[in-house]
Amino acid sequence: MKYKDYYETLGLERSASQEDVKRSYRKLARKYHPDLSKHTDAEDRFKELGEAYEVLKDPEKRAAYDRMGSEWRNGQDFQPPPNWDEGFEFRGAGSETGEQADLHDLFEKMFGGARGAHPRQQPFNSRGEDHHAKVLIDLEDAYRGAQRSISLQMPVIDEQGHVSLEARTLNVSIPKGIRAGQHLRLSGQGAAGATPGTAGDLYLEIAFREHPRFRVDGRDVSLELPVAPWEAGLGAQVTVPTPDGSVEMTVPADSAGGRRLRLKGKGIPGDPPGDLYVILNIVLPPANSDTAKAAYDAMRRAFNFNPRANFYR
Structure with missing residues (x-):
């Protein structure tokens, strides 16, 4: 797959604020709008701008994209780093099994193979959104069960309008017999709801660390x-x-x-x-x-x- 440098597409530095992203997109979208532009490649450029903006305007998608690394160049053959999404907490539709998370959908869209959650409007007095994250455990934990401290990072926008990662640590019980791909549900550890007791849940997707022997x-x-x-x-x-x-x-x-x-x-x-x-x-x-x-x-x-x-x- 080929890497797409969305910052380059929008003429931005990686340190750009969310307002910078919006401002640059609007300027370039007017310049290359197919109904207004005389550039022969206007339609293609307009589509590229829309794709880049769709990712960088959303803090979660942008943070997921940034986790791929900054050393890649536009058009370069690209593979995501192993377990690039470990401990990355993001929003999702949620379900009883936690299988509605859509982090990999973004990757498929961007590179044919990132997942990031789409922002959703919550109705007033509704339950908070569910959150999702992938965590790595040792194979031995699945054999015996364990108590583990896990660290998660979730994208937020700081006071200067930049996307940063907010960290938190949770103590989690790993049940004996859990398999890779299964989800642990932590009740009330998702987004806050409009009223007390209506917080969403956190679903942890389990994966095993690479083992030197097994x-x-x-x-x-x-x-x-x-x-x-x-x-x-x-x-x-x-x-x-x-x-x-x-x-x-x-x-x-x-x-x-x-x-x-x-x-x-x-x-x-x-x-x-x-x-x-x-x-x-x-x-x-x-x-x-x-x-x-x-x-x-x-x-x-x-x-x-x-x-x-x-x-x-």
Whole structure:
């Protein structure tokens, strides 16, 4: 996807106030309005201005856009930073499941793949808007449950008319067995309502931090386990780490590299729980001594084995 520099489109510095955004758009929109302009590219420029203004005029969309980084250039191949929306609190329509949040809709509109909430007018005496945010937790928290302190940032307009981020910290109970993509509902932690007791809710979308060892697919978890050639060939009892402690596992004799072994019920807890898949990775010892070289030579002579026997067919 290609990056679109909306500040450049509107002729603005990134430090521009919201009033600067409005003023620049109105000036350029008059200049390139297709019914008034004599520029040959007026229609295209007018559309680009409208797209840029649609994002930068809204504090939440603008803050989401700014989180992509300022080092990108117009037309440059672009991918958003990993977890760019972590802890970004924004408004949304809300639902019992929290699935009406629309942060990624903005990304799809801007780059074909940002989400930002559209401002909504609330009727008088109505319930406050629901808020949404994505938070990252450790995989181990899903196995055991945990109490965690999370930090959120929400866009606001300061007294000078600039978009800034207002931070808050919440203590959250992570339930045992939660999966990536599920939502935690914090009652009354959204926007204030018109009357006491009518505040909206906060929905936290759960995602897992990248783990150096484990990979997650729904409730199932997998890892690569290094084994020696003799453990794979002869079979062995090995210790396997899991997010909830180590377990013993049997490596069957004559196992090939890449073989998947299932530890039933050792995935993320649930009803039913997921499974843990152990993928065997055969690691060769180094031939870095006379004894090791002699052992390899003895193995070469003991086996009638050609690893490329079927490779060239």
